[in-house]
Amino acid sequence: MTADFLIVGQGVAGSILAWTLDQRGCSVILVNDPARPSASAVAAGIVNPLTGRKLVRTWKADELFPFLHQFYRHIEQTLNVRFFHPKTIYRPFRSMAEKTAYESLTDNPAIQPYIANAVNHALYDQFINNPFGGLEVTQAGWLDVNEFIRIIKGYFIQKNQYADISVKINELVFSDGKVEWQGISAKKVIFCDGAQLGENSLFNWLPYNPVKGEIITAVVPDYAITSIVNQGLFILPIRDGLVKIGATYSWHDIDWKTTGEGRTFLETKVRDILKVPFEIVAQQAGIRPSTKDRRPFIGLHPARATAGVFGGMGTKGVSLAPYLAEQFSRHLLDGEDLEPEANISRYDSLLLHDLDEPA
Numbered sequence: 001m002t003a004d005f006l007i008v009g010q011g012v013a014g015s016i017l018a019w020t021l022d023q024r025g026c027s028v029i030l031v032n033d034p035a036r037p038s039a040s041a042v043a044a045g046i047v048n049p050l051t052g053r054k055l056v057r058t059w060k061a062d063e064l065f066p067f068l069h070q071f072y073r074h075i076e077q078t079l080n081v082r083f084f085h086p087k088t089i090y091r092p093f094r095s096m097a098e099k100t101a102y103e104s105l106t107d108n109p110a111i112q113p114y115i116a117n118a119v120n121h122a123l124y125d126q127f128i129n130n131p132f133g134g135l136e137v138t139q140a141g142w143l144d145v146n147e148f149i150r151i152i153k154g155y156f157i158q159k160n161q162y163a164d165i166s167v168k169i170n171e172l173v174f175s176d177g178k179v180e181w182q183g184i185s186a187k188k189v190i191f192c193d194g195a196q197l198g199e200n201s202l203f204n205w206l207p208y209n210p211v212k213g214e215i216i217t218a219v220v221p222d223y224a225i226t227s228i229v230n231q232g233l234f235i236l237p238i239r240d241g242l243v244k245i246g247a248t249y250s251w252h253d254i255d256w257k258t259t260g261e262g263r264t265f266l267e268t269k270v271r272d273i274l275k276v277p278f279e280i281v282a283q284q285a286g287i288r289p290s291t292k293d294r295r296p297f298i299g300l301h302p303a304r305a306t307a308g309v310f311g312g313m314g315t316k317g318v319s320l321a322p323y324l325a326e327q328f329s330r331h332l333l334d335g336e337d338l339e340p341e342a343n344i345s346r347y348d349s350l351l352l353h354d355l356d357e358p359a
């Protein structure tokens with residue numbers, strides 16, 4: 001069997017790159033090891049153009065946000081499915097000082113397009129502590145990540161281009177400008193293996209900074225708020241009376257296990273925001289594939305151009321991957337330059353390996 005691309009890993013990154021290349025007319029084989037954990041399976045899937053305490057505009061927000069809305073809508077329309085939910089994000093002010101500071105930001109032309117003009121605070125009063133009011137961030141929303149991955153997997157299964165299997169690097173045979181693996185001959189293999197890229201001998205020289213995160217799911221009876229609420233942590237309504245609350249950030253004890261500490265942190269913090277009782281019904285943990293310079297890892301291996309990487313999406317895979325997959329596909333297929341801040345060529349000097357037979 002021959003293919004243009006063998007894509008290893010089907011989280012958000014692999015799903016989006018596979019779809020993008022498929023839409024460009026390439027043949028793609030998508031493989032994923034179901035025995036390995038995935039950050040995407042845990043992610044809340046929120047897209048938020050203004051983040052952090054200081055309402056900082058996400059890197060490349062003006063390009064990413066129009067693109068991602070159109071990207072997810074296009075797949076929904078093509079396959080007649082639903083997994084992307086545009087929503088506003090309500091940010092209750094913590095104090096009068098914060099209200100003044102945030103309101104002065106609304107005059108900033110870089111921020112203004114992402115802030116709603118009028119907010120009906122009364123809508124929130126019954127459930128949310130908002131004595132100083134709040135603002136609403138627009139162009140936001142959430143991707144039902146598990147549903148999205150299930151749909152993309154089904155699409156490639158139907159085309160007979162999907163397998164649930166682990167790829168071991170030493171099984172890949174690189175020769176004559178192609179890569180062979182398990183009877184498949186591909187022009188390129190692209191790794192979308194998330195935080196597990198750190199164990200991938202072809203790309204483990206890239207400077208990772210994995211960040212553990214935990215999230216809880218809670219029942220909040222009669223919760224009537226449809227927006228995402230965010231004040232240090234988020235409350236995301238996913239179904240009637242069911243919300244996701246997150247997330248924690250930890251740079252130590254990096255594993256996929258939930259902790260009592262994580263649960264207590266989220267439970268305590270959310271009590272400052274939610275006025276009503278809630279019951280925790282689930283808790284999950286994952287490892288975000290973050291990088292030292294907080295920019296993605298995209299590009300072809302400097303000494304082995306038949307192998308590439310599409311990862312390092314950190315805390316924002318759902319926002320970053322659509323636009324960057326488009327950029328990567330233009331690089332791979334049309335020879336266009338990659339976004340320099342995301343291109344792994346910025347780290348070429350770190351590559352200490354000597355590969356035997358560069359292809």
Ligand SMILES: Cc1cc2nc3c(=O)[nH]c(=O)nc-3n(C[C@H](O)[C@H](O)[C@H](O)COP(=O)(O)OP(=O)(O)OC[C@H]3O[C@@H](n4cnc5c(N)ncnc54)[C@H](O)[C@@H]3O)c2cc1C
Nearest residue numbers: 009011012013033039040044045046167194213286317318
């Ligand atoms: C608690 C938490 C909350 C988050 N919330 C958000 C959010 O609201 N919005 C947002 O944008 N991001 C969020 N993130 C970050 C998000 O999870 C990541 O940006 C994104 O999921 C990364 O996707 P990925 O495809 O690169 O990696 P992953 O989702 O980890 O996927 C990698 C895949 O590769 C497979 N794999 C690995 N090695 C192999 C191999 N050798 N062979 C075959 N398959 C292999 C694994 O099985 C896995 O399925 C959150 C993360 C956490 C932990």
